[in-house]
Amino acid sequence: MVGFSVENRIQAVTSLPVDKVRNDIIRILEKGNALVLTAPPGTGKSTRIPQFMLDCSAIKGRILVLQPRRIAARFLAHRVAMERVSLLGGKSSDTGFITRNHSQYGEDTRLFFITQGVLLEMAASDPDLSEVGAIVFDEFHERSVNLDIGLGLALEIQRRGRRDLAIVVMSATMNAQRIVEKLDPVEKIVLDIPLHEVELSYRIPRQGRKPWDMAAAALQEILASRREGHVLIFMPGAMEIRRTMEACREICSKRNEEARILPLMGSMTSEDEDLVMKPSLVRKVIVATNVAETSLTIPGVVFVVDSGLSRVSRYDSVTGMDKLVTEPVSRFSADQRSGRAGREGPGWAIRLWSEEEQRGKPQSSIPEILRCDLAQPLLKLLALGINPYFFSWMDTPPEDAMKSALKLLCKLGAVDFGSDSDREADVRLLDQGMKMASFPCHPRIARMILHGAAMGIEEQICRAAWILSEEPPVSKAGSEKDTFINRVIREEAASASGSGQGPGEDPVMRRGIRKFIAIVHSIDGSKTLSDGRVHGDCGAGSGGKSAGSGRTSGEGSAASEQRVRGALTQSLALAYPDRLAVLRGPGGVTGSQASRLTGRFNQAAEQCGPMEQGRQYEMADGLLAQLHESSCLRFSPLILALDTIRISGSNSVMISRAVEVDLEVLMDLFPHAWQDMSSHRWNSGTCEVERMDESFCLSVAVERCFARVEMSIASEILAKQVGGNRLPLVGWGEEVEHWIQRVRWVASLFPDFSVVQYEQSDIDVIIAEICNGCYRYSQVRDRNCLPFVKNALSWEEQRFVDEMAPESIRLPSGRKMKIRYTPNGPKGSARIQDFYGLDESPAIARGRARVLLEILAPNMRAVQVTDDLNGFWKNHYPELRKELSRRYPRHEWR
CATH class of the missing domain: 3.40.50.300 (P-loop containing nucleotide triphosphate hydrolases)
Structure with missing residues (x-):
């Protein structure tokens, strides 16, 4: 640490604006247990107020000052120790600091500057924080997850009977009123004295x-x-x-x-x-x-x-x-x-x-x-015996985010759900979840460490855990030139031999790895660290075969390394069960490969092959993912996507860090997470129904084969395509529509004639019959549809329609006049000569309706529209005949 001169020390203890409220702060904390303080930057909040609390007789035990960052905790501790003219970390020093990977304090230390996650670790071993007398939440405006949980936890502890636990919340910029409402009863101090302009x-x-x-x-x-x-x-x-x-x-x-x-x-x-x-x-x-x-x-x-x-x-x-x-x-x-x-x-x-x-x-x-992933904070709360649905949140997290986090914890084998109708609210922490909560990292990483340690590779797995926790993925997404597992093995071997230089010997990394290993050793028996099972939607498995980091008797170095690789792969698979990705297109897992490995769909293996074109991966729920073209894993058929980045403007992702996995590992680890499914879908390119047999592992289709369609299902899909007017039927023409019009007209004229009137639901049934036994459009496109349409009526009903609404009427000339049936009545058209010999307009439907006649001149243009033919002959025909006979002298005129 940087040394300070005598001048520094003298300057350090000069008066600061917050000193003016020292007595007020001590008075408030002696009579109550909560204080909210706002003061501008530079007024001395972070260094002086903790010292005031040391001087407060009402506060017994340790004083914890939560800082948002490691560097702040370390430097503030040094600053306060200097002001108190003591050696930080010395035996009699009253000031120290604790961060995730570094600490410095003495036997008599009471004042601890700590990073926010440390408070949750302390509560895990001592739920009532029995040795803590006060907690200071500094820079509360930042509202980190650990800060919010820390405050809620402190309030829970107070409510459980620790009324002597003092809570101080402070910042230069925060919504103090909201905090006051949360901590009520509480005293508030506002120090509005900027140190310098x-x-x-x-x-x-x-x-x-x-x-x-x-x-x-x-x-x-x-x-x-x-x-x-x-x-x-x-x-x-x-x-x-x-x-x-x-x-x-x-x-x-x-x-x-x-x-x-x-x-x-x-x-x-x-x-x-x-x-x-x-x-x-x-x-x-x-x-x-x-x-x-x-x-x-x-x-x-x-x-x-x-x-x-x-x-x-x-x-x-x-x-x-x-x-x-x-x-x-x-x-x-x-x-x-x-x-x-x-x-x-x-x-x-x-x-x-x-x-x-x-x-x-x-x-x-x-x-x-x-706005963040809640898996880690929810696991910490559950380990403290607190149901997150009943926790004292400053701001309650979104319901969807809570459910998503708990489902992930279930897949990782950390929690289970009871029989309550609201399953997530009835969450239960499992033994393995309690062990996972011991680690200061994401539950995925904790799950990975537990399994790897149980497999005998604690050094390698803890190195992998540190890399995944602390190192960002490569900046050029997915462009790693070497595999993640190769790197872990290489660096650990170099570190173990003492020859490693560079990343393998990074002091920060070594401290982090040692901390992970220490936690592993603190959990009872490395062989019982992980039960190897995956819970919830993932099923359960044996967890694979044992693997050791060192050689066994008679085992060569190559075999030993292969065992380590297998254990690392298994551990990562258990940590990322929802990140499985299968390559689609050339080089991907084909149906024949999968069938050979698992025995599924053997009867269709010869038909199986890649479906999609292009080199991309498919993840759970159909999420599409890509690997960088230069990635060393770009030809791997199955991978675990450890890190992904959303591709801007799309719902697909770029895989930025991955490891290869094979089907045998998945079957070993997740024997109950497999599901066989057959699905039929419409191929708009070939205009036919296809059947796809798929085998899903962890909600990802790792096997995919074409198979013979089930005709009943295929026909139904074809009918939906035809019925939606997307595919026209050539055989559904004017003749069909004319019949439908006749039936509807008869039904309107005879209310007691209860008959199908070809509503859309009726037509859907007819089209289903037309498509029955077919799966290609070409099989039904030219099919004669009229018999299917007519057969919706019984033979007696068809005969009644034919009698009441004839398709045509024979005229005296011998020609047939086709009748059109409309909502306004029946209509017919013929040339004037065809009506010679017909005195009255024809009546149909037992005389209930007369046909509206459209009388045409020889040029086929209407000269009269009438349902009173007798009146036409008497009143209009004589004049028309004179005019038309002059224009068309070759035609018969009576």
């Missing part, structure tokens, strides 16, 4: 200009101002930090300015963090993520350049995983960032967005509990 400047971004270029331009402004002081630049992630550092170096080089350009982000070692914090006579330009946003005072910072962007985790329902997205920061976060410039004196903050955009920003960010 910060000048705010806004820069309107030009379209297409990158944030690192804008930050470099802002740095140039700062350098041109000739003002002294270090510069803190906020960027969302590692890539932007790297680009910004390059751009800043170029600016300093052009101006011949001496400056140290340094990164600051969560993945750095303690030594690299110390370089940032160490006092320097040379100007420092520190490019940081939001790790520098709160709690941390970097000595000498006078200028802040804020990109206004942050990387946040959001649950993606398509991939079923959290994804990191870059989003604009809230007003609260922007104020926290600009406040870094005013910690030690007046400062200047340049915001790389407009004032108008500032006014439109939301006051606070969406709490993480409302």
